[in-house]
C-alpha cells in the first residue's frame with residue numbers, strides 16, 4: 649500500500665540539504681539537490697546513526713553518513729562506499745505548488 653504525505657514546503661528544504669521526517673514510525677530523509685527532491689530511509693544499516701544528519705555529495709549524488717562515512721546513491725538507495733552494505737528504501741518525492749509530497753509505501 650502507499651499513501652501520499654505532505655512533508656513540508658519547498659522552502660523548508662533548501663538546495664543541498666537534508667530534512668528528517670518520521671512517518672508511521674519510520675525515519676525518513678528528504679533531500680534537495682538542484683531542484684529535485686529525493687526520499688530515502690534514514691535508518692542506519694551499519695550501526696546506529698540518523699542518516700538525515702549526514703551530508704550530500706551533489707557531484708556523486710550520494711548521501712554520506714556523518715558517523716561511518718558510508719554512502720548511498722540518492723536515486724537508487726544502493727550502497728556506494730563502505731561500510732554501507734545494504735540498500736536503503738527509496739521513496740518518490742514530488743513538488744506540487746509549494747508542497748513537498750512523499751509517496752510512502754508500506
Ligand code: FES
Nearest residue numbers: 692695697713716
Ligand atoms: S553509522 Fe550507520 S550508516 Fe553510518
